[in-house]
Amino acid sequence: MTDRRDTRAFKKRASKAQKKGDMQAAALAWREVVKAAPAVSANWASLGAAESNRQNFQASAQAYRRGFELDPENADALAGYAGAMAALGNFDEALRACEAALETAPDHKNAFSVGAIAAQNLRQWSSMAAMARKRLGVKPEDADALKSLANAQFESGEFDAACAAYLKVVENAPKDAAAWVTYARLCLGAFNYEEGLRALDKAHEMASPTAQSFYTQGRLQMIMGDLEEAARSSRAAIDADRYFAPAYCQFVTLRKGKVDDEIKASIERLKNDARLPGEHRASLNFALGDILFAAENYPEAMASFEEANAITRKNLANEGRQYDRSHAEAEFNLMTTFCSLQPAPFVEESDEPKPIFIIGMPRSGTTLLQSILAAHPEVEGAGELNGIAEAQHDITQWALQNRGASFADYPQDRLRKWRGQYLGELRHMRAAKFIVDKQPLNFRSSALIKTLFPSAPIIHTRRNPVKTGFSIYRNDFAKAWPYAVSMSDIAHYYGVYALWSAAEIPKGSLFQYESLIVDFESEARRLLQHCGLDWDERCLSFHQNDGPVATFSATQVREPLRKSQSDIAALLGDFIAPLVDGLREANVDLKTGAPLERRWPLN
Structure with missing residues (x-):
């Protein structure tokens, strides 16, 4: 039988040692406690804390582990173990322990804090968001949880949601200049520039x-x-x-x-x-x-x-x-078959915003075409909106779950919902009759666009694929485009895009970037005519337009077009051989980017 007087004496000794800063003596005292009472989970957790305080994280982790083995619901032991594992660089184990601790005690602050650090290091944004929501379920105004949720949403590309989460932070701490700056940065991601400027002005009013x-x-x-x-x-x-x-x-x-x-x-x-x-x-x-x-x-x-x-x-x-090549190929096969039968197009109302869709690979001239159109007084450039891509993802998932069905079978109420959401997104823009959406992913969505907005112009821009691919490779595109980190993957994705363009994109919508450079005015006139717009001379001076541009081309479209174009393939030679070889394998014309005969066994 344990002598409680002995454990009380050792605990008292440990407490005195900790107050004096003698962490070694404190750890030794707690070791005597667990020796006398080895079946008490809390004692092992206290030993873990003492070992952690003296930076002995291996011993700390062992003690904490024994604590939650004795009592799986000991959140202190789980969180302490997570902290020790994080200190040892094992963020996977740390994150698992924190998630277990929060299942037991959703309001455990240390478990949440360590879990957020582990998720950040692992870039596990869904786990970070889940932990934040769990904590907000019991502490709805917790600033750390709101910040972590906003961070996870921002990193996942959910920019509007990130802004909404972080707005609660600044509303609860309106005098925090740093928080207003962070909110302004999130507003940039959501293309809400006026709100970003407002937030930045507030921050500068409060502090240098x-x-x-x-x-x-x-x-x-x-x-x-x-x-x-x-x-x-x-x-x-x-x-x-x-x-x-x-x-x-x-x-x-x-x-x-x-x-x-x-x-x-x-x-x-x-x-x-x-x-x-x-x-x-x-x-x-x-x-x-x-x-x-x-x-x-x-x-x-x-x-x-x-x-x-x-x-x-x-x-x-x-x-x-x-990037998963087989997944990209399978999606093409699935959706081209799925879209062989399409639902009846919606009837458009006269007072609705009129979208114009520019589609094509990134770095193929989408920003240039948007800038030409946005120089027209009836047109607003909205950048890269996510509404159609989100609807396309939902349709693809439905097609996977309903093999053998066609697009004509997709629920009408869901189509109506996506259409309404997209129109709501357009109505947030400044008043304009036409609004340009240049989301590159929309090249997969011609059937969806023609269903939701049957009169909307679709503009397909294409550029020399070697220049396009190299431009992708040299820019930090990976958050949106995982294929961008490998020249051979860029070439593969270009090949898939080329097949989509041949199968789905309306004929007569193509604008070749090189033709635009050589004969700018003629192509600009054709572009406006394609969109049903009257000619306006201001479109020739697109670089003088003061509308916002939030892409990698933001600096380039502020200058007049340059007709001289370098030969990247000749300039870089073997350095870009994987890109050139991959494009050849994909059977893409190396000059124009046009698809040649279908070569791949896209199964």
Whole structure:
């Protein structure tokens, strides 16, 4: 039988040692406690805490583990074990323990905090969101949970939801300047620029600008076309914090890779700093690649682009988001058969916003075409909206669950819901008769578009596939496009896109980028005629339009078109051989990007 006086004496000794800061003595005292009372879960948890306090995380983890083995509902032991495992770098085990702790005690603060850190390191955004929602279920106004939920939603591309979650943070702490800056940054992701500017103004009213606020200000200025001010703000962000990687990347973009030696040296130093998140080191490598490419140092530029993509490949693997070739091929086979029979098109109302859809591969000229159209007084450019892509995903899932059915069988009420949601998204834009959606993923959705909006113009833009593929490879596209980290995967995806374009995209909708460059006015007139718009001379000066542009082409479309185009294949040779070889294998015309005869056994 345990002598309770003995355990009380050792506990008292441990408490005194902890107050004095003698963690070794405290741990020794707790070891005597568990020796005397080995079946008490709480005692093992206290030993785990003592070992953790003296940085002995292996011993701490063992003690905590014994604690929750004795009592699986001991949330303190589970959370403590998670903290020890996180300190040892085992974030997978840490996350599992935190999720178990929160099942037992949803309001356990330490379990949530460690779980959020583990999920962040693993880039497990769905797990982070689930833990945040569990905590918010018992503490609806918890700032840390709201911030984690917004972070997870933002990283998952759910920008509107992220803004809604973080708005509650600033509403509960209206004097927190840093929170307003973060909210402004989230608004950028949601294309809500006016709200972002409002949030940034509030932050600057409360406190001096920080690196983050300078950077966010620069991002807004770049989107709105004030490129010189954007460069100044980005440089100010660098001066405010020499370790703030995003500011360097933005500055390099604005200067088109032509920066001074000091900036280049800082990027070279920071890109190897293990303390920075992987996505920041990847972005710095992309920026360094741009600097070297502008200096015509192509071998080192390509090495930097490859290092950037290697880091990103690792991040995608951690998130379970690698590009799956067989999945892309299977989706094409499934949906082209599924869409052979289509539902009756909706009847459009005269007072509805009129969408114009620009589709094609990223970096193929979609932003240029949007800018030409948005220079027209009746047109607003909305950028890359997600509404059609979300509906397409739902339809694809339904097709998978209902093998043998066709698009004509898809529930009408769901089509009506997607149509209503998309129109609601358009109505958030500034008043304009026509609104341009240039979401590249919509090349898979011609049948859906023709059903929901039968009179909507569809514009298919295509560009030399080698230039398109290389431009994708040298930019940080992977959050939206997992194939972007590998030249051979880019080529494969281009081949799938080419098959979609041949099978689904309406004839007569094609605008070849190279033709636009050679005969700009004639092609611009054809573009407006295709959309049912009267000619307007302002479309020839699209680069002077002050509308927002939030894509990688934001700086390029603020300048007149340049007719001279470099031959990337001749310039880079063997460096892009995997891309060129992959395009040949996909049977894509290397000059135009047009699909040749179908070669792949797309099963």
